[in-house]
Amino acid sequence: EAVSRKFYEGYRERFWTFVEEVQKANKGKAHFMGEQGGANARRFVQLLLGRVLFLYFIQKKGWLNEELEFLARRFAPYKGKEGSGFYWNILEPLFFSGLNRPGGKKEIHGETCRIPYLNGGLFEAREEYFEGDEVLRPYISNQLFGGLLEFLDSYNFTVAESTPFDQDVDIDPEMLGLVFENILAEEERHATGTYYTPRNIVSFMCRESLFHHLNGLARVARDAFDDLFDAPLEGRVPKIGKTLAREIENAVGSIRVLDPAVGSGAFLLGMLHEIVHLRSVCGRALGEAEIVLSARLAEWKREIIGRNVFGVDKSTEACEIARLRLWLSLTVDEDEPSPLPNLDYRIVQGDTLREKLDGEPILPPRTGPGFEKEHDLFGSTKDQGVLFVDERGRRTAAIVRHLSSYYSTTADAEKRRLRESIRQDLAAILEDRWNTHEARWKGEIDRVGEKALQLHKKPDDLPRDWAARLQEGQRHIERIQAEREAFRKDGTWPITPLRLFFAEAFAGNPGGFDIVLANPPYVRQEILRPIKPQLKEEFGDFFSGTADLYTYFYARGLELLREGGVLCYIAPNKFMRAGYGRNTRTLLTTQATPQLIVDFGDLPIFEATTYPSILLVKKEPPEKGWETRVAVMDSPSQIEHVGEAVSLKGFPMRVEDLSPEGWTLENPEVLRLVQREDQDFSM
Secondary structure (H helix, E strand, O other): HHHHHHHHHHHHHHHHHHHHHHHHHHHOOOOOOOOHHHHHHHHHHHHHHHHHHHHHHHHHOOOOOOOOOOOHHHHHHHOOOOOOOHHHHHHHHHHHHHOOOOOOOEEOOEEEEOHHHHHHOOOOOOHHOOOOOOOOOOOHHHHHHHHHHHHHHHOOOOOOOOOOOOOOOOOOHHHHHHHHHHOOOHHHHHHHOOOOHHHHHHHHHHHHHHHHHHHHOOOHHHHHHHHHOOOOOOOOOOOOHHHHHHHHHHHHOOOOOOEEEOOOOHHHHHHHHHHHHHHHHHHHHHHHHHHHHHHHHHHHHHHHHOOOHEEEEEHHHHHHOOOOHHHHHOOOOOOOOOOEEEEEOOEEEEOOOOOEOEEEEEOOOOOOOOOOOOHHHOOOOOOOOOOOOOOOHHHHHHHHHHHHHHHOOHHHHHHHHHHHHHHHHHHHHHHHHHHHHHHHHHHHHHHHHHHHOOOOHHHHOOOOOHHHHHHHHHHHHHHHHHHHHHHHHHOOOOOOHHHHOOOOHHHOOOOOEEEEEEEEOOHHHHHHHHHHHHHHHHHHHOOOOOOOHHHHHHHHHHHHEEEEEEEEEEEHHHHOOOOHHHHHHHHHHHHOOOEEEOOOOOOOOOOOOOOOEEEEEOOOOOOOOOOEEEOOOOHHHHOOOOHHHHHHHHHEEEEHEEEEEOOOOHHHHHHHHHHHHHHHHHH
């Protein structure tokens, strides 16, 4: 912990020094000026330093010209010298010509070096920062890099990933994730409601979600599941038979997991580690040799990142960090370098709560009898049904095919082509939606006008319901025109078409994610005033004018789950009793079945007092008499060993006792006694 804190403080100091100096040195360049100048400088520095840190890990593996001190040796000629030579002559060619281009031998400032082709988007020159442009590219002084490299060289970068319970003195990828999580400025954290979840809580939520998922598919008993995690990655064979091991292996191989508020990617990394662990111990139960299992770790991680985990976040910085952490986790287990997967459409920058245009999401292609094989979208060889016959259907099909190809595409030109094709097809779908809905609302306004003429009434004399309809139509038309104008001006997407971007999760029957887990943002309703009309339109009857933002993530999370899927959130417990939480309470006990409720009260899970609780539900109506497991924590020591605390303190509680009027998390016997006393008092 001391090493982690020391590294974080040193890195944080240098991070903000870079931000300040980049703005000063590039003050004549428009991107680093004006209202967004500071934010753009911060994003650029985060990208730049993330790349440098990534280099330190692959340098440790000998992937940079087979040298363990590649960067220090290349910086030596620039040490103490003025100018931006190290960035321009060494790092830019290393990023954009070396790691971003095929081939093994690359020229770095007149020197031929063995540099792998990694790509994945991390080392792609960003046009918004004029990277690679010899005239407009950013100026970054040698002195800045001198201080940074001296600091990084004082630590040992290891490629051995720690678990939630390790105490490591090295800088490993997981510790680096914690550094990234904490680097956001305090004021931004409060503004966005972002609080990062401790690793042991992440691990607990991932394991509980997996248990309830596997229990539903393979009927895995609790003791058998716990035994799987008691077994280390190498060593003891778990106490399950080969049939169950094969069922678990198949189940986790096809699982689809979404974090709709991904932040720095903690839950996706947590799920990645837990799935790898399950596949490893199941392989041991099936008789596979340890040396074979160890050799498959990188292969498994690449499959999991490409098939099993997905994320969304409004923050560009958060998405960059989440992608970087997944790339790092993949790289540490690979013996030989190979191109990184493209994660732009796996970790999507967008708004989870803005998915619908006029109440309708953009859906992936429909299926039905007679679908042509050449339109196969997900690698299957069987007929998949008939696509929409209209233009919108053809475009959604094209988008899904391009998304599938984009993940593993390595050629820059092909990546640009696919991105542009996706953008153009989505833009055409949006334009079609806008035109359709604008025409519909104009038709409504015309009908009201015609009725007014027939009755010889002026607009001001219309019946109240007619006037309300007229105002509603005008409001929708104004919104549509504003969205269209903003999109045509600067490419601002009014929605995030999650079901289209994550179409493979909705291709099955039932469609939807198997697990949705998150730490949704804690933003109070007072700050939501500008977006409340959007939330009302998006969520209809679920909307409450006094509800905090996290409640809408419960509704959206359930929408994105398949029937029988698992939702697991850590969020404030205030909805359990507050008036604004009635819709949320009703939703979670009628459209879903609570499986586990852990209330932490005012225990210090986060840096601020947020009254967090963990709620795990299945997307299915509760059976009569169903009992959920409830645990109310009252000691900080329980946070470190939350699983054990739940086992010791948990008690069963009937879903019927979770009233829409308010939830009282109390042992049933005590609750009955209180209710009887209330009845006696009222008599």
